[in-house]
Every structure is written in structure tokens, then in C-alpha cells.
Amino acid sequence: MIADPGSFRDPGGTVMRDGERILRIVRSSAAEDYRAFQASGLLERLVQEKRLVPSIELNEPLREELGGELLLEHPALPFISYPYEWGFTLLRRAALHHLEVQIDALKAGFALSDATAYNVQFDGARPVFIDHLSFTRYREGEPWAGHRQFCMQFLNPLILWSRFGVPPNAWFRGSLEGIAPEEMAPLLKLRHKLSWTVFSHVTLQASIQRKLAGSVTGAERANATKLRQSGYEAILLGLKHFVHSCRLPKQATTWADYATHNSYAAEQAEAKKMFVMRAVESQRPALLVDLGCNSGDYSLAALDAGAERVIGFDFDHGALEAASARTDLATRAFLPLWLDAANPSPSQGWAEAERRGLSARFANADSMVALAFIHHLAIGRNIPLSMAVDWLMSVAPRGVIEFPNKSDPMVQLLLSQRRDIFPSYNEENFLAEVSKRGRIVEQEHVSDRRRLLVHYDRTS
Numbered sequence: 001m002i003a004d005p006g007s008f009r010d011p012g013g014t015v016m017r018d019g020e021r022i023l024r025i026v027r028s029s030a031a032e033d034y035r036a037f038q039a040s041g042l043l044e045r046l047v048q049e050k051r052l053v054p055s056i057e058l059n060e061p062l063r064e065e066l067g068g069e070l071l072l073e074h075p076a077l078p079f080i081s082y083p084y085e086w087g088f089t090l091l092r093r094a095a096l097h098h099l100e101v102q103i104d105a106l107k108a109g110f111a112l113s114d115a116t117a118y119n120v121q122f123d124g125a126r127p128v129f130i131d132h133l134s135f136t137r138y139r140e141g142e143p144w145a146g147h148r149q150f151c152m153q154f155l156n157p158l159i160l161w162s163r164f165g166v167p168p169n170a171w172f173r174g175s176l177e178g179i180a181p182e183e184m185a186p187l188l189k190l191r192h193k194l195s196w197t198v199f200s201h202v203t204l205q206a207s208i209q210r211k212l213a214g215s216v217t218g219a220e221r222a223n224a225t226k227l228r229q230s231g232y233e234a235i236l237l238g239l240k241h242f243v244h245s246c247r248l249p250k251q252a253t254t255w256a257d258y259a260t261h262n263s264y265a266a267e268q269a270e271a272k273k274m275f276v277m278r279a280v281e282s283q284r285p286a287l288l289v290d291l292g293c294n295s296g297d298y299s300l301a302a303l304d305a306g307a308e309r310v311i312g313f314d315f316d317h318g319a320l321e322a323a324s325a326r327t328d329l330a331t332r333a334f335l336p337l338w339l340d341a342a343n344p345s346p347s348q349g350w351a352e353a354e355r356r357g358l359s360a361r362f363a364n365a366d367s368m369v370a371l372a373f374i375h376h377l378a379i380g381r382n383i384p385l386s387m388a389v390d391w392l393m394s395v396a397p398r399g400v401i402e403f404p405n406k407s408d409p410m411v412q413l414l415l416s417q418r419r420d421i422f423p424s425y426n427e428e429n430f431l432a433e434v435s436k437r438g439r440i441v442e443q444e445h446v447s448d449r450r451r452l453l454v455h456y457d458r459t460s
Contacts, residue, residue, distance in 0.1 A: 005353035006118065012133045016066070024055070025063070026070035030133050034070065037135040042108040051101060052129045053077070053121075072132065078287050078364060079311050082355055083117040083153060084173035085337040085345060087320035088161050088248050090127075094120040095154035097127035099240045106233055111138040115146030117153040117178070118355075124309075124333045125324060141226040144235065151201050152178030155239065159184065159202065162246040163192055167317055169338055176349055181206040197242040248321065271446045272402070272453065273301050276369055278442070279400045279455040280305035285366035287311065289395050291341065292373035295322035299334050302369065311365075313339035315376075341373075341391075342381040359394070368392070368399035372451075375404050378425050379414045385424050389433040397438075397459045403430045408450040427452055 001023075007015040012030025016023040026034055037043050046052035055072045063071035083091060097120055102112050112134045119131040144150075156179035157168035164187070171179060185206035193199045227235075276298050280288065284306045290299045293312025302310050312334060314320050323336035339345075339358070347357035370392050377388040392401055404411050405427055406420075431454070434440060438458030445452055 005351070006349070006355060008350070008354075010131075010133060013068075014066075020076055022074045022076045023058075023062075024072040024074065024132070025066045025068035026072060026133065027067070028069040031069035033136045034133060036137050037110060037132070040108050040110070042105060042110065042135070043132070046101065046104070046129070050123070050126070050128065051097070052132070055132055074130075077121055077123070077130070078309050079335065080356070080361060081122060081311075081335065081337055082345065083157070083178075084169045084176075085339065086169075087317055087324055087336065087338055088158075088167075089321055089324035090122065090125065090337075091117075091154070091161070092158060092243060092246055093125070094122075094127050095150075095158060095243045096240060097129065098150070098154065099236055099243065101129050103233065103236050103240070105135055106138060106229065106236070109138050110135045111142070111145070111232075112136075113145055115150035115153065122335050124331070125335055138229070140229060143227050144232060147235075148181075148205070149178075150239070151205065152180055154178075154243070155197075155201055156181065156184045158243060158246050159192075159198060160187070162248060163188075163198075165249040165251055167338075173345065173348075176355065180209075182209055195242070197238060201239070251318070268446045269297075271444070272371065272451075273298065275442070275444055275446075275453045275455070276371070276400055277301055277305035279369075279398075280307050280367065282441075283367050283398050284308075285396075285398070287365050287367075289313070289362065289365045289368040291339070291368060291370040291392070291395070292376070293323060293336055294319045296326050296334060296336060298369055298371055299323070299336075300326070300332060303332050303334060307367070309333040310335070312336040313341075315340055341377060342383060362395050365396040366398070368396035370395075370399070371402040372404060372410065374401060374430075375408075375411050375414060375425075379411065379422055385422075385429055386433050389430065390437065393434070393437045393456060393458060398457045399455075401434070401454050401456065403427060403452045403454065404447075405450055405452070408447065430454075 001016050001018040004015040004017055013024055013026045016025060043052065047054045053074050055074050058071045058073055060071060086094065094117060098115060105112060113136050114134060119129060119134060120127050121130050122128070157172060160166050160168045160179065168179060181202050184202050188198065188203065193203055280302045286308045288302050288307040288310045290302065290310055290312040293299050293314050296312060299310040299312045310333065312323060314336065315338070317338065320336050320338060344358040347353060347355065347360065349355045374388050374392065377383040378385050406415065406425065431440070434454055434456050438456045439460055440454055441457050442455040443452060
């Protein structure tokens with residue numbers, strides 16, 4: 001049994017991993033608030049509405065051994081994602097979910113002790129809150145403890161995206177606490193400050209932060225920030241209205257419409273789909289990773305073929321938005337996330353362990369699909385073919401990889417922008433590299449032999 005390296009900041013409890021089990025030790029300092037949360041009926045309602053992960057209270061000797069007042073067990077989530085991997089729609093959805101949970105909690109006599117975006121996860125593309133110990137009994141006049149954190153991890157990234165068209169992913173990954181008001185404020189133009197939400201939560205907060213730093217005692221600061229419940233709720237409702245109104249500026253992206261504008265005909269796309277579905281049907285994976293998922297056509301095909309859950313990844317935010325829109329309609333177990341495959345999310349945070357790297361989280365993957373993907377690594381990012389194949393096949397023990405040769409229009413597009421320094425990029429070498437690492441179950445040419453599909457298995 002090991003403590004989850006991301007839960008050490010909570011003095012009230014610790015999340016423990018015991019094999020596939022997720023346990024939470026609740027210490028005496030947090031037990032009373034948890035009991036009140038449980039007795040209020042709010043916990044049960046949020047769980048029934050699938051807005052909060054369920055919990056079961058256990059009566060095991062382990063509780064006393066670990067020095068806990070209570071011992072809870074939660075269902076294990078199939079995949080943990082982080083805010084710097086979310087597209088605009090997912091970030092906006094997570095922000096709204098946090099605010100709605102906070103508003104309902106306040107009405108029931110509770111407040112959230114923090115506003116970290118890491119307390120929101122996704123079941124498919126549906127947000128779910130995961131921290132039961134964040135719910136504390138509200139006391140009239142207390143300030144919103146998580147206000148600055150909400151601004152840094154939700155509001156400011158959404159403003160950067162919706163007002164400037166700049167994805168915050170790289171910034172957020174480089175600063176796990178998010179974007180501070182003092183960092184956001186200098187970017188704002190006068191037209192942005194005309195929004196009361198932007199002015200009060202960014203410009204004004206940045207100014208106050210600079211003035212208060214090192215000049216006010218904790219008691220004076222607390223007295224200055226007393227807040228009636230009606231005012232507290234008004235702030236939350238105002239932020240909810242603003243977040244709901246956030247929209248992406250219209251921008252054309254390279255792969256947003258790839259599903260309908262590509263280099264192969266409908267019958268060739270159908271051949272690819274059938275190849276993928278055959279591979280998935282033979283495996284019935286619990287978790288499949290779709291690298292280069294675009295708008296999600298093949299992710300949904302994998303679900304139709306028997307995959308229980310698909311985590312899709314793409315570098316293009318336009319494609320991710322198209323995929324997110326589809327999950328709203330399909331309500332399927334498909335989560336589209338942002339990925340720069342040549343620079344994937346590392347293990348980072350305290351002791352380089354607080355947030356797990358992508359490769360560690362891929363450990364649960366049973367299968368993978370990488371269609372029209374490998375050339376972006378090998379030619380677009382100068383990754384040697386052997387290393388690209390090695391990384392792709394390390395994602396899951398079984399999967400499908402598509403290899404477009406140099407005559408393919410999409411490969412030609414990449415080569416048109418640079419000198420061809422890739423003599424080893426060919427089908428023969430690709431097949432040799434796959435065969436070194438696993439068994440080729442099936443292979444098939446599509447698109448007038450310009451593309452080769454390979455179903456591999458490295459378990460036998």
C-alpha cells in the first residue's frame with residue numbers, strides 16, 4: 001500500500017493505493033466535517049447525480065493501523081488527466097462543474113476548502129468531483145478560501161483562451177498552480193477590463209495582491225475579507241455566468257476538419273475503420289488509447305467494436321473541440337485530451353511525483369490506435385523511425401499503427417516544408433521495427449497502397 005503522491009497537501013486525510021483499490025484515510029481534524037457533509041444529504045445527492053465519486057465507509061483494522069478516524073474506499077478512475085491536458089471545452093466544463101458544486105454546497109451550509117482544478121476528473125467527457133474532504137461547514141462571514149486558486153486554475157486560463165486565442169496548456173504545465181492575476185493583468189487591454197468579471201477578479205486582484213504583499217497581518221487581512229453568504233453566492237453566480245459565456249475565437253486549425261478533408265476516399269476510410277474494428281473486436285480492451293484522434297471517428301468506432309473506454313489524444317485544439325462536441329452528442333466513454341507527443345506530460349510537482357507522467361498513466365492501457373500519426377513524429381519532429389515505433393508500441397501491448405509512405409499527400413505536405421533527410425522512412429524499415437518488438441497479427445494497404453495498416457501484439 002502506498003500513499004498517492006498527489007494527496008500530501010491535505011492535512012485532513014491521505015489517499016492510499018492498495019493494488020487496484022483507492023482508499024482514503026480521514027483524520028480526526030476532518031472527520032467531523034465529513035460526518036456533517038454525510039448527514040446533510042448533500043453527499044448522497046451529488047453521488048446520485050454523478051457529480052461526485054462514490055465512497056464506502058470501511059470498518060477494517062487498517063483504519064487504526066494508519067491512524068485514521070475514518071476509512072473510505074472510492075472506485076478507481078480508469079484514467080487521471082490534468083488541466084494542462086484539457087482542451088477549451090473540457091476546461092470550461094470543469095470550471096462550471098466546480099462552481100455548480102460550490103453553489104449547491106453553499107446552499108446546504110457547506111463551502112469548498114479549495115478550488116484546485118486537480119479535484120475535477122472526467123468520466124468520459126463528463127466532469128466529476130473527487131475530493132470528499134474539500135467540503136467543510138460554512139461559517140457566516142468567512143471569505144472564499146479558494147478564490148485566488150479558482151482564478152489561477154480556471155478563470156485566467158479561460159480568459160487567455162477566449163480573449164486572446166492562446167491555449168494555456170504549456171503555461172499551465174510549466175506552472176502547476178496556474179496563471180496568477182499578477183501575470184494575467186499586464187496582458188489585458190482596455191476592452192478586456194470593461195468586463196466587470198475581468199476587472200474585479202484579475203485587474204483588481206492583481207493590484208490588491210501587490211499592495212498587500214508583506215504589509216498586512218493575517219488578522220487584518222481576514223477582517224478585510226469578511227463576506228456575507230449572499231455576497232459569496234453572488235460572486236459564484238457571476239463567475240458561472242461569465243464562464244458559461246466564454247467562447248473560443250474563430251480560428252482555422254490544421255486538422256480540425258481532417259475527418260472530412262483528407263487524402264483518401266470514403267471507401268478507403270471505411271477500410272481503415274473495419275481494420276481497426278477487427279483488431280478491437282479481437283481484444284475487447286478495457287482502456288484503449290487513440291493517438292491522433294482528430295474529431296473522434298475511430299475512437300467511436302473502437303467503442304462500437306467493444307472497447308469499454310477510449311482516451312483520445314491530439315495536438316490540434318480545433319480537432320479536440322470537434323471531438324468534444326461529438327462526445328456531448330454521443331454521451332460515450334470517450335475523453336479527448338491534448339498531447340504534444342514529442343514532449344508528453346512528465347512526472348512533475350513536488351519530488352517529481354505529485355503529478356504522474358503520461359507514460360506512467362499509460363500503464364493501464366490495454367490497446368492503442370495510432371492512425372496518420374507516425375509521420376508527424378518521424379518527419380515533423382525528427383524522431384528516428386526506430387524510436388517512434390518503440391514509443392508507440394510501449395503505449396499498449398496490442399494496437400494498430402498506420403504507416404503513410406512518402407508518396408502520401410500528407411507526408412508530401414510535411415516534406416514540402418523541409419529537405420528530405422529521412423532515408424530510413426520506408427515500409428520495409430517500419431515493418432522490421434515492429435517485428436523486433438512484437439508479432440504482426442494482420443497488415444493491409446489502403447489509399448492506393450500509400451498507407452499500410454499494421455495490427456501488432458507484443459504479448460506473444
